Amino acid sequence: MTDRTPETEAAEMITAPARPRMSFARAFGPIVLTAAAVALVPLRYGDSGATMRVAVAGVLFATYAVAFNVIFGSTGQLFLCVGALAGVGGYMSGILSDRAGWPLLLSIALAGLLSSALGAGFSWLVVHRSLDVIFTGIVTLAFSLGFSNVVLGQRNWTGGENGLLIKTGSNSLLGDQIPPFYIMLGLLVLYLVIYRLLQLSHIGWAFRALRDDEVAAELAGVNVARYRIYAGTIGAAMLGVAGAVWAHSAGFIGISTYSFAGVDVRVIVMLAFGGIGTLLGPVLGAVTFTVLDEFLISFAQLRVVLYGVVIIVLFLGFQRGVIPAFQGLVERVRDARKRRSPA
Amino acid sequence: MLEVEGLSAGYLGEDVVRDISFNIADGEAVTIIGSNGAGKTTVFRAVCGLLPKSSGDVTFDGESISDLSAHRIARAGLAYVPAERHLFPQMTVAENLALGAFPDRPDPETMSVVFELFSQLAERRTQRSGSMSGGEQQMLAVGRALMSKPKLIVLDEPTTGLAPKLAVDAYEALAVLQAQGLTLLIAEQQVPLALSLADRGYVLENGSVQLEGSAEELESNPEVRRAYLGVA
């Protein structure tokens, strides 16, 4: 046991990674508050089945967005197969539990495992072929569209375009929307906690380093490849489980449930709007665009046009997302205050 | 020909050079000497429109170019040959030179002058510039600047990477150009060479002009001799 000299301590301080030291309240407070706020929704709108359906969709997309944030926000891998990865989970779990009679939790677990394997595979490709953002997107897009085609083609297993009824779990296709709401909310909270824990761990530190400057990170000893694969695996697992949980809660899944246009496009817009790489950005984005979608339905034909206009206006205004813009504003106010009253 | 007054510029919000003023008369050869990091490249970039200024005015040939963008300044007759050269690697020597004359079509006379001055380029007319040696690329960069028939050429450390003999050759070529009426502004670390060609010079250190004078004055200045000419 060596003596701790001042030199050793100084050396340790220099080499120790800068982990954000957050109090428990600061770390998890926002999550608790958000969860509480969202949990109140059924109290106000519980009676309206239509509204609740929208609310559940919103929470579902928030979970997708958090998972996508783990993959893209943390390590910059543009996985355009969010829907497909969730779909793998959904269909896998549904088939295992209905056809093969597996217990619910085991089905979901295995489905998540399968998705995470796929995610790991994609990340491995990204890393070993040095794929940049666009190419990663195209390869994963190919998978997305391929997945949709397989679902359509293998109708014996998937029900094709008619969709698949899933009997295991709370079948609430036409029934009560409140249980699925709280189930998905629970999952969302879990995912937010996971995200926060990642942020605060050495994994999160590695993520930030490689996002900032990949070469510098490598030189500092961060195995960029390994952390990219971690991100892809964890994020994909989250997607698979979310897709599976959704399948059982909703009781019915079809082509549009996990399609690229139905999921990926939305999730990207939501996350980019809320703030890529922020904790609550995905939630903010999901809530905003779910509400917006509903609002735009009343415009029938012009809905797509307005959606496009909104996207253009929002992203011209909030290029980094709302939460980073807000953080920037707070910083500027703080700086201005500091300059005005030098301590 | 060129008047710079009160120029300040820098990177990421911090000024690297402060309150720089200098001028160049028609047909003069002026050199700016200073060690690495003194700010010579920053000054040139700011003058030529590649770097935004925090303050200062630049007048070229009687007209203010302070607010012009780089390509406008180039078209006004101020040719800049940066230290990194910025050639077009997939294009041949001939194509690089032709682009120097943009937006006009390349003048065959000017091109032959360039080839006379730099015989090695003539031999490699159809070679891709990306595959040439450092010295050849330097010649090509100067040649490209000449194709626009500029009134003033600004050269940032033109002898970088050149073997001593080639560096001397380069300065001989520059002397020829000056004799033909071209005005020159050169940033140089190889001070003896620079002072041998220049009429006047400025010493830039730590972001501001420390000394100015004729080439002879600078050469005999004891501080200059100590700092740049290696004389005790």
Place this chain on the structure above:
Amino acid sequence: MRAVVFDGIVLGLQFGLLGVGLTLVYGLGGILNLAHGPMAVLGAIVVANSMDAGAPVLLAVALGLVSIGVFGLLLDSTLMRAVYRLTGERRVLLSLLLTLGVAFVIDGLLVWRYPINSLGIHIGGDPVSILGVRMRTGSLVASAISLAAGAVLVVFFRFSTAGRAVRSVIQDEVGARLCGINPTAVRTLIFGLSGVLAALVAVTRSMTSPITTTAGIDLTILALIVTVVGGLGSVAGAFLAGIILGIVNTVSSFYIGTYITTIMLLLAAALTIILRPSGILGRRG
């Protein structure tokens, strides 16, 4: 079999033309224009409406080309300004999002106003026999136009001063500025050119099979695949890739089924990315 391959080439030339516009814009500004397909369809609708209004075919086509060219110019000089202020990955991402919005707007407007419109230009004449395969005149004219356009582009970029200026901006933007070239103007012009090319593809496509209002997204994905396989930023690569993919398309449609065809094309793109990321003729980095 030969007929299938020939059909593939005809299709492929148009694929190439479709990809060229996208690849140019990406090579110059690092921007991915997801509205490329909808722009092409918009061109088709302009031409169709002009012809309905009584204009002769050539005038209608000219109108279509010019209008989408102008649209491209406007789009670049307004919306894309915000994108050019960013660099690298953030620029690509913002360009994706903004052009996605534009794509929605165009698509939505077209579907809303002209839900059943389609453009089909009928070129009369008897089928001509080429190497023992009977080709419709429509296919031949379409191919001729695509080839001619390709040739014009190649000549433009290799031999003209303006074309050289464009290449210079791609190879070294600072160097281009020092030569008196305005990169912003070049990018805007090329965006406009990509619009003209998009409209041209719509016109030539319509000579073989009608273009409908909903074809926008498919065309964009197609252009993307061609661009990736051909190499981002390479005109010749886009055409080469286009022809190859066109043949893959018709062969797989004929022998396997249209269903798998989309997957085949995507697989081709994915394989190219995995095996040779710079594309057939592209340059790395």
